[in-house]
Amino acid sequence: MTSQAQSIIVPTDNELLQAQADLWRHSLYYLKSMALKCVVELGIPTAIHRLGGTASVPDLITAVSLPAGKQQFLGRLMRLLASSGVFTKIDSADEAMYSLTPLSYLLVEEIAADGHIDHSPFLLTVTANHYIDLAMGLADWFKKEEKTPPFDHVHGASLFEESMERKDPEFHKMSRKGLKVHDDFAVDIALREFRDIFQGIKSLTDCCYHGDGTTAKAIAKAFPQMKVTHLDLPQEISKIPADGIVNYVGGDMFKSIPPAQVVILKMVLHHWSDEDCVKILANCRKAIPSRENGGKVLVGDIVLDPTLGPMYETQLLMDVCMMLMKDGRQRDLNDWRELFMKAGFSDFKLISKFGARGVLEAYP
Incomplete structure (x- = not known):
């Protein structure tokens, strides 16, 4: 104990004053x-x-x-x-x-510009009492043998799901709007920046989690020669009017995925545990042809990267955010590699960084 005590470096006066200011700030x-x-x-x-x-x-x-x-x-x-x-x-x-x-x-309403999405629903969801209460009680959650996320434990319902709609329809409506902002923003930017990725693709399945078809419709509009399928739960598909452009399929990505040359998972996998992600990815692999025939899975999701400076703090905050509300998490490149390999893919690569997210390709 004495040697340990002697090894402690006592901060200088200036360091202590700075530390106090930093503590106030945090x-x-x-x-x-x-x-x-x-x-x-x-x-x-x-x-x-x-x-x-x-x-x-x-x-x-x-x-x-x-x-x-x-x-x-x-x-x-x-x-x-x-x-x-x-x-x-x-x-x-x-x-x-x-x-x-x-x-x-991003917080202005009523802007007519193409691609503008009011982000207020996301902000109001993560700053609502339903969510703040989880952070306030996080220490208590850690002390308990709890396997469910803090959100489910505190509210007795799952975020974005019908159980929450029955419990609090108003908050459920707001959180689903926030999820839509989270999922749909920057689709137009991505299609401009990554247009080459989609060139030559004959068929594509967009796997969604409570989506509204925005991504699938944007891809089909940008590449009219491509057959585009939107997969989501049947109750979600029933809310989307048929448009004759996208093939809307009600199903379950944990069971099977409509075959296509390319499958997309955009801001989906971070909602799920590693085990669930492997199941989803394995079904994606089954749905696509060989790499020689253009088969691949495109993943748009957060890729943790300490070299991103302040953006890395955003990624880590989103990781704790996910810890509070769902079973999922944010992953670094090694985590993604492990998921792809366990799901039976032969190779993958990070194509590009995209804001706080990354674009990955996985090959069968």
Whole structure:
């Protein structure tokens, strides 16, 4: 014990002062999330957009009909969020002005631009009490012999599933909107960036988890010569109107997948445990032809990578997020390799990084 004590390096005075400031910052991180939730609920990003892209705090007070006495408080909230990159703060002699950044642009309603998706449902889902309560009780969950995710343990229902719809229809509706944002955003960007990947493909099956056909329809529109199939649970397929463009199939990817030259799994596998992922991937392998005949599985999902700088923290936060709500997790390249090999694939490669995600190809 004495030798261990002697090996401890006592921080310097400056290190301790910095450590205290860092501790304050980490302890209060949740206030950033709550401040962001607050301005979205008040409609601030949309108000700035409607005011031409730049607005003062008095402008915003009027635009969203807040009491005049709240001006200084809103100013303090906006100042915090501007320091975090949510807004841009422009100082002037009269009033500080705030403009949208790409981040707050994602939180604006009613933008007609192609590909724009309002991300508010995702934000409001992960900052709702249903979710915050899980994080608050995480230590208690660790102490118990629990095999179910914290969400199921606390709420007695599964996120995105019918059990949650019966328990809390309003939250279920919001969380499904958040899932749609999570799944559908940047499909148009991906089709532009990875157009070469899809060239020459004759048939493709898009395997979905509570999807709405957005990806399949976008692929079919971009490549009209391709036969595109959208696979999802029968109750999800029943909600999608037939369009004569995509073949909508109700089924279960744990049982079988409609045959195609290429199968896509976009933001699906991180919802599932390793064992479940191997089952899904094995069914994908059965559904495609040999590599010589163009058979492959395309996976769009998070690929943990410490070299990504701040993006890596986003990936790790999404990993803990998944730990709270589902059986799945985020995976690094070695984890993906292990899944593909266990599912019977001969090889795979990471084609490209795509924001916080990666695009992988696996070959039979």
